[in-house]
Amino acid sequence: MTRLIYNLFIWMTAPAWMTYLLIRFLDPTRRERWQERFGFVPVPPPQGKPRIWIHCVSVGETLAAQPVVKLLRQELPDYEIVFSTTTPTGQQTAQSSLRDYVDYFIYFPLDLPFAVRRVLGRVQPRVLILFETELWLNLLWAQKCRGGRVLILNGRISDRTAQRAPKSRPIYTYMLRCVDFICAQSPTDAARFIALGASPSRVEVCGNTKFDQALGALDRSADEWQRELSLPEGAPVIVVGSTRAPEEEQLIADAYQRVLRSLPETCLVLAPRHLERVAEVERLLQSRGWRTYRRSQLPLTDGQHAQVVILDTFGELASLYSTADVTIVGGAFAPLGGQNLFQPLAHGKPVFFGPHTHNFRDIAHLAKASGVGFEVRTAEQLAEGMLRLLHDPKQREQIAQQAGELIKKHQGAAQRCVEHVKRWLQAR
Numbered sequence: 001m002t003r004l005i006y007n008l009f010i011w012m013t014a015p016a017w018m019t020y021l022l023i024r025f026l027d028p029t030r031r032e033r034w035q036e037r038f039g040f041v042p043v044p045p046p047q048g049k050p051r052i053w054i055h056c057v058s059v060g061e062t063l064a065a066q067p068v069v070k071l072l073r074q075e076l077p078d079y080e081i082v083f084s085t086t087t088p089t090g091q092q093t094a095q096s097s098l099r100d101y102v103d104y105f106i107y108f109p110l111d112l113p114f115a116v117r118r119v120l121g122r123v124q125p126r127v128l129i130l131f132e133t134e135l136w137l138n139l140l141w142a143q144k145c146r147g148g149r150v151l152i153l154n155g156r157i158s159d160r161t162a163q164r165a166p167k168s169r170p171i172y173t174y175m176l177r178c179v180d181f182i183c184a185q186s187p188t189d190a191a192r193f194i195a196l197g198a199s200p201s202r203v204e205v206c207g208n209t210k211f212d213q214a215l216g217a218l219d220r221s222a223d224e225w226q227r228e229l230s231l232p233e234g235a236p237v238i239v240v241g242s243t244r245a246p247e248e249e250q251l252i253a254d255a256y257q258r259v260l261r262s263l264p265e266t267c268l269v270l271a272p273r274h275l276e277r278v279a280e281v282e283r284l285l286q287s288r289g290w291r292t293y294r295r296s297q298l299p300l301t302d303g304q305h306a307q308v309v310i311l312d313t314f315g316e317l318a319s320l321y322s323t324a325d326v327t328i329v330g331g332a333f334a335p336l337g338g339q340n341l342f343q344p345l346a347h348g349k350p351v352f353f354g355p356h357t358h359n360f361r362d363i364a365h366l367a368k369a370s371g372v373g374f375e376v377r378t379a380e381q382l383a384e385g386m387l388r389l390l391h392d393p394k395q396r397e398q399i400a401q402q403a404g405e406l407i408k409k410h411q412g413a414a415q416r417c418v419e420h421v422k423r424w425l426q427a428r
Contacts, residue, residue, distance in 0.1 A: 003138070010112065037107055039117070043122045054129045055084045055130050056094070056131045058085065061154075062094050064213060065154075066097060067213050068154075080103040084105075084108040116142050120143060127149040137175050143178070149424045149425070152193075153420075156189045173196065174197075176197045177197065179202070183417045185205075185206075206413050206420070209413045209414045211410040214346035229269065230304060236325045236326075238269070239269045239323065240270040241344070243271075244334065245336065246284065247333065252270070268307070270308075271310075278312045292308045293309050338357035346407050351372065352386065355377055
């Protein structure tokens with residue numbers, strides 16, 4: 001009955017979501033490979049090797065999946081791996097970072113009965129692995145009907161979902177009954193899965209795989225980035241990652257302006273979360289009277305230097321944090337939930353962020369408690385905090401040590417997840 005009501009709701013609301021899809025398909029990047037959304041995936045039937053299907057929504061989940069995928073490839077060499085994402089940026093991240101570990105890349109289908117049946121008929125996975133909170137009733141039901149396993153890795157329930165989910169608890173309970181095991185990020189997440197209907201015997205706290213992924217970003221030195229971006233040698237550098245709204249860039253620009261009054265040589269490298277906002281951010285910074293350079297325009301020739309740089313390339317931010325003296329991570333100065341704090345901490349950099357970190361509550365709490373992360377609410381607080389650290393290299397060295405200890409202390413989640421995958425592949 002639950003599944004019938006769910007599918008009736010899908011078809012009753014079809015005009016709304018079909019209109020939404022058509023509008024999104026006007027964007028050429030989202031129109032690419034559109035047929036895969038309806039189950040027509042370019043994956044041949046298995047030829048002797050069993051398969052694992054791993055699904056991630058976008059960039060964040062794909063980064064979290066990287067250490068798990070690499071371990072699965074190493075420990076299960078006789079399996080083929082199919083990797084799906086929902087967003088084009090997630091697909092781009094996956095293909096650029098996991099091409100040596102994954103056999104097939106596909107887009108995730110719409111949760112329509114005929115679409116998921118078609119994909120499962122082509123992929124035929126022994127186990128379907130969903131990262132974080134990707135629960136789709138028709139997909140889960142169809143995978144269980146064909147006798148396949150379903151695991152949730154790096155499982156989390158956001159604060160927003162925890163508040164709204166009780167109203168839809170019958171649907172969540174139905175879906176979670178199709179899940180064989182959940183590797184939760186934290187005790188809070190484990191309790192929330194259980195409250196929504198998961199069996200306590202099938203939920204275990206395994207930690208956050210992003211702690212394992214973080215050290216994978218250490219692939220280019222600060223000196224290399226200084227030359228690549230034409231930054232003046234010896235100048236203080238602020239790297240800002242993943243800003244998502246104009247009010248965030250306004251606040252950061254105000255803080256940077258205050259820093260310049262005390263340290264006029266300080267450089268700013270800013271990476272908006274979405275590349276389509278580069279021109280908007282560029283106009284905002286130029287309105288302050290600063291000459292800006294895009295990453296794609298660098299390095300400069302004839303000994304010229306850049307002071308304000310906007311990252312307009314894909315996949316470089318995680319490594320670029322190495323050149324920073326202090327870092328800022330966006331997504332939390334506006335009520336957007338925050339963004340990835342793991343990457344700057346993996347480089348041993350102090351990180352500033354806003355108060356709205358509900359999507360990264362655990363790492364934000366750990367960073368603050370360890371003295372390596374700093375929550376600020378205003379441009380004045382941000383400028384004051386950055387200046388304090390920029391004037392104190394010894395404190396930055398201490399933070400680097402503490403951040404390294406924090407990351408290493410919480411590593412190992414990926415291996416724990418892989419052990420559960422292997423156990424359920426062997427179970428009958």
